[in-house]
Amino acid sequence: MKKTGAQIFVESLVAEGVDTIFCYPGGATLYITDALSDCDIRQIVVRHEQGAVHASDGYARASGKVGVSLVTSGPGATNTVTGIATAYMDSIPIVIFSCQVNTALIGNDAFQEADIVGITRPCTKHNYLVKDVKDLARIIKEAFHIARSGRPGPVLVDIPKDVSASLTEFKYPDKIHIRSYQPTYFGHPGQIQRAMRQIASSKRPVLFTGGGIILSGASNELTKFAEALSIPVTNTLMGLGGFPGNHQLFLGMLGMHGTYAANMAITESDLVIAMGARFDDRATGKIDEFAPHAKVIHVDIDPTSISKNIKVDIPIVGDTKNVLHKMLDILAEDKESFKGFQASIHEWLKKITKWKKDFPLTYQKNGGLKPQYVIERIYELTKGKAIITTEVGQNQMWTAQFYKFLKPRTMLTSGGLGTMGFGFPAAIGAQTAFPRSLVIDIAGDGSIQMNIQELATAVQHRLPVKVVILNNGYLGMVRQWQEFFYEKRYTWTCLPHPDFVKVAEAYGAAGYRIDKEKDVDKVLKEAFRNNQPTFIDVHVDPMECVYPMVPAGASLKEMLLV
Amino acid sequence: MRHIISVLVENEFGVLSRISGLFSGRGFNIESLCVAETLDPTISTMTIVTTGDDAIIEQILKQLNKLINVIKVIDFRDTDYISREMVLVKVNAEEKTREEILRMVEIFRGRIIDVSQKTYTIMITGDEEKLRAFLALVRPLGIKDLVRTGPVAMARGDRTIKMKEKQPKGGNEDG
Numbered sequence: 028m029k030k031t032g033a034q035i036f037v038e039s040l041v042a043e044g045v046d047t048i049f050c051y052p053g054g055a056t057l058y059i060t061d062a063l064s065d066c067d068i069r070q071i072v073v074r075h076e077q078g079a080v081h082a083s084d085g086y087a088r089a090s091g092k093v094g095v096s097l098v099t100s101g102p103g104a105t106n107t108v109t110g111i112a113t114a115y116m117d118s119i120p121i122v123i124f125s126c127q128v129n130t131a132l133i134g135n136d137a138f139q140e141a142d143i144v145g146i147t148r149p150c151t152k153h154n155y156l157v158k159d160v161k162d163l164a165r166i167i168k169e170a171f172h173i174a175r176s177g178r179p180g181p182v183l184v185d186i187p188k189d190v191s192a193s194l195t196e197f198k199y200p201d202k203i204h205i206r207s208y209q210p211t212y213f214g215h216p217g218q219i220q221r222a223m224r225q226i227a228s229s230k231r232p233v234l235f236t237g238g239g240i241i242l243s244g245a246s247n248e249l250t251k252f253a254e255a256l257s258i259p260v261t262n263t264l265m266g267l268g269g270f271p272g273n274h275q276l277f278l279g280m281l282g283m284h285g286t287y288a289a290n291m292a293i294t295e296s297d298l299v300i301a302m303g304a305r306f307d308d309r310a311t312g313k314i315d316e317f318a319p320h321a322k323v324i325h326v327d328i329d330p331t332s333i334s335k336n337i338k339v340d341i342p343i344v345g346d347t348k349n350v351l352h353k354m355l356d357i358l359a360e361d362k363e364s365f366k367g368f369q370a371s372i373h374e375w376l377k378k379i380t381k382w383k384k385d386f387p388l389t390y391q392k393n394g395g396l397k398p399q400y401v402i403e404r405i406y407e408l409t410k411g412k413a414i415i416t417t418e419v420g421q422n423q424m425w426t427a428q429f430y431k432f433l434k435p436r437t438m439l440t441s442g443g444l445g446t447m448g449f450g451f452p453a454a455i456g457a458q459t460a461f462p463r464s465l466v467i468d469i470a471g472d473g474s475i476q477m478n479i480q481e482l483a484t485a486v487q488h489r490l491p492v493k494v495v496i497l498n499n500g501y502l503g504m505v506r507q508w509q510e511f512f513y514e515k516r517y518t519w520t521c522l523p524h525p526d527f528v529k530v531a532e533a534y535g536a537a538g539y540r541i542d543k544e545k546d547v548d549k550v551l552k553e554a555f556r557n558n559q560p561t562f563i564d565v566h567v568d569p570m571e572c573v574y575p576m577v578p579a580g581a582s583l584k585e586m587l588l589v
Numbered sequence: 590m591r592h593i594i595s596v597l598v599e600n601e602f603g604v605l606s607r608i609s610g611l612f613s614g615r616g617f618n619i620e621s622l623c624v625a626e627t628l629d630p631t632i633s634t635m636t637i638v639t640t641g642d643d644a645i646i647e648q649i650l651k652q653l654n655k656l657i658n659v660i661k662v663i664d665f666r667d668t669d670y671i672s673r674e675m676v677l678v679k680v681n682a683e684e685k686t687r688e689e690i691l692r693m694v695e696i697f698r699g700r701i702i703d704v705s706q707k708t709y710t711i712m713i714t715g716d717e718e719k720l721r722a723f724l725a726l727v728r729p730l731g732i733k734d735l736v737r738t739g740p741v742a743m744a745r746g747d748r749t750i751k752m753k754e755k756q757p758k759g760g761n762e763d764g
């Protein structure tokens with residue numbers, strides 16, 4: 028029996044095991060929208076297409092499954108671009124379906140036509156325009172495969188309206204074959220051996236791990252490996268949760284707002300073992316002075332990440348989980364070679380312990396209510412069990428510093444692109460994937476207004492997301508730079524904001540306000556118990572800054588401390 | 590350093606812009622780019638001339654390989670190869686220089702493919718050096734117009750480009 032493109036679309040999604048999509052309708056989606064009306068896929072209609080993509084991204088980050096969104100042509104499609112670029116920079120597996128004007132109209136500047144395949148080419152892992160309904164099922168299959176395999180990433184599929192209406196025989200392909208795409212999963216055994224020999228002869232090793240550990244589900248292996256050899260671990264922002272934040276061997280995050288111990292350990296290390304991290308400038312500081320005494324081992328599934336920013340001594344292309352497995356095997360077989368290593372590592376750990384003790388993350392407790400305190404309390408009250416999303420700015424950095432992420436996929440943040448407005452829709456996506464979990468967006472007063480309309484979505488679908496707004500009345504991170512580097516001229520950064528409690532109530536959500544330290548626990552507890560979407564407007568010290576700070580372009584050891 | 594790369598790609602709509610977008614987006618140079626179908630009509634070859642130090646060339650090769658539609662990237666750096674380019678050049682050809690031009694074209698094994706009252710249009714193929722030498726000779730006569738194809742390249746001897754598909758490699762020495 029022949030089926031329409033729209034029916035094929037729905038059945039293909041079902042075949043892929045998709046349970047939820049984030050969507051917004053328009054003229055070009057109508058056949059598909061109609062076909063979706065009687066199926067089991069949960070459809071979360073958002074209020075802005077950027078929100079749909081971030082929500083699918085949050086769903087993917089929290090669950091590890093591919094997130095899916097569906098939007099209309101033209102403005103619907105262009106509204107997705109920031110969301111797609113966000114997922115691309117952080118290697119998040121999502122598939123975005125955009126609808127397109129009729130095939131015959133493409134290229135004619137038709138009403139609501141945009142060349143979305145052209146627009147998103149540099150910010151997708153791959154994209155497709157479906158020109159013939161006969162290709163639809165295969166393309167959907169490929170899109171999901173490409174999104175989730177290798178180094179994951181967003182894939183966009185553009186479906187013209189007439190294609191969604193055309194008829195063809197449907198069979199969802201059970202095999203996939205893309206002759207030009209074969210990611211490398213297993214590291215070269217010789218290289219892994221070399222790396223292990225290098226580790227055995229090192230005296231001051233550091234594991235430097237990123238989002239790749241989380242994407243490949245390697246966090247147990249990483250922990251075992253670090254423990255087996257007592258190697259200290261630092262994470263990039265994207266790597267948080269990949270290694271337990273309360274672990275003795277954990278140094279905290281490194282980089283521009285990294286801990287003293289992490290940045291010093293890198294600076295004095297003789298061997299950096301990078302895994303699933305891409306040496307982003309926010310993590311490395313001045314690249315020429317990054318780990319100046321160290322050899323570098325770099326494990327990454329994406330060969331382009333290796334030796335891109337920094338010269339690598341031992342490159343290993345492969346999935347971090349597989350490579351760590353192999354390393355653990357080698358370790359189990361050959362304890363002998365690591366005897367000397369075990370004897371010397373204690374000197375190094377002693378030094379690190381001293382750095383941790385002398386320069387812990389801290390903040391001045393005088394003045395108003397401190398945002399860092401609020402985050403410490405959120406950690407204590409949730410026992411580190413919540414799923415946390417963040418916006419971008421000081422709120423994000425304080426969260427990275429003061430919330431201890433114990434498990435992978437509990438810190439969802441826009442690392443590479445730094446997209447304000449990400450956290451709230453991402454929290455909605457995460458809540459959809461885990462209806463019973465406590466999902467908290469730690470936000471700023473600026474960022475929350477970039478996708479605040481999604482409160483209507485959360486209310487409609489009874490998604491009890493909590494938004495803790497660290498309200499400093501400023502675009503705080505930019506203000507901080509102005510304070511340090513532009514003679515305290517706060518141009519553009521002091522913006523009036525609405526009464527967030529009233530906003531919440533107007534949307535039919537719950538709103539709380541906190542001004543004093545003594546109310547923090549009581550109100551947070553109550554808000555976290557509330558089963559409605561909730562805004563908690565916390566008025567914090569407006570002038571608080573994020574420390575330590577490595578000024579842009581400086582080396583990691585040049586930290587401004589509190 | 591100047592560098593020739595051949596890229597085998599799926600002969601599909603949009604692939605050229607993926608490649609050119611990669612170069613412009615990442616600030617890599619393209620000196621020339623030459624595209625056409627191969628023996629297998631589902632595959633095209635792109636011959637790209639680029640410049641950069643070793644680290645940049647390595648990134649270019651890896652980034653090209655990463656594109657989903659790229660089947661194979663051939664780096665002629667480590668291979669003995671031949672490359673040829675074609676140039677069409679229209680030069681002033683007056684009574685007293687016509688003889689001389691004909692002789693030069695002869696020596697360079699070129700051909701005159703169009704003639705007017707005042708000009709010759711010459712076609713020359715060869716490697717870069719040869720074309721450079723020829724153009725230097727005719728430049729004093731006055732070049733009215735010039736187009737070049739950009740080079741295409743092939744390995745010397747029996748070696749051929751195998752249509753082997755990308756294999757999941759175990760990584761190699763240089764990642």
Ligand SMILES: Cc1ncc(C[n+]2csc(CCOP(=O)(O)OP(=O)(O)O)c2C)c(N)n1
Nearest residue numbers: 420421422445447471472473474502503504
């Ligand atoms: C979409 C977007 N626009 C601009 C920026 C630049 N930017 C980075 S942090 C920041 C301030 C964020 O203010 P707020 O959300 O109040 O957070 P705070 O730093 O005060 O915690 C801005 C404007 C950005 N990251 N994203």
Ligand SMILES: [Mg+2]
Nearest residue numbers: 471472501503
């Ligand atoms: Mg703020």
